[in-house]
Amino acid sequence: MTRYHLLDADTDPEGVADRVGRQLASAPVDVAFVSIGENGHLAFNDPPADFATERPSLIVQLDDACRRQQVADRRKAEAVRACFEGDISPMVPASILRSHDNTTAFLDRDSAALLKSSTRGDILTADTA
Numbered sequence: 001m002t003r004y005h006l007l008d009a010d011t012d013p014e015g016v017a018d019r020v021g022r023q024l025a026s027a028p029v030d031v032a033f034v035s036i037g038e039n040g041h042l043a044f045n046d047p048p049a050d051f052a053t054e055r056p057s058l059i060v061q062l063d064d065a066c067r068r069q070q071v072a073d074r075r076k077a078e079a080v081r082a083c084f085e086g087d088i089s090p091m092v093p094a095s096i097l098r099s100h101d102n103t104t105a106f107l108d109r110d111s112a113a114l115l116k117s118s119t120r121g122d123i124l125t126a127d128t129a
Contacts, residue, residue, distance in 0.1 A: 021055055036111070040079040040092035049093035074110040081114040 009016040034043040041047065083094040084105070097103045112120070 017055075036076060036079055036083055036094040038075050038079050040082055040094050042094035042096065045093040047093055048090040049096070051090055051096055074113055076111040077114040080107060080111045084115060084119065 007016055007020065036042060037046075039047060042049075079092070079094070082092045083097065086092060086095060088095040088098055097105070107115075
């Protein structure tokens with residue numbers, strides 16, 4: 001990576017979101033690295049999610065509870081199970097990933113602790129990755 005872009009949303013967050021949204025929509029997205037939160041959020045798409053929106057980017061306000069969810073440990077296990085084994089629901093925004101044909105999830109052991117072993121793929125290690 002040789003360049004990065006700063007989003008200056010202090011004066012016009014809606015305008016910046018619209019501009020970035022147009023840029024994102026102008027070409028296919030090849031890869032996205034996103035996180036599932038304790039409440040089932042996907043990246044910054046908190047419940048209840050709007051699965052029908054046409055906007056590729058949204059303005060969100062992160063409260064303290066949301067900021068504290070930026071972890072990778074067993075606290076996410078229930079949300080991950082709801083995402084992969086529950087209904088696809090706006091109350092678990094990450095569950096929408098199951099509707100995409102070409103999605104691969106990489107989870108740490110703690111986050112995957114409550115998933116059925118029958119749905120698990122390979123366990124990747126430094127020797128097998």
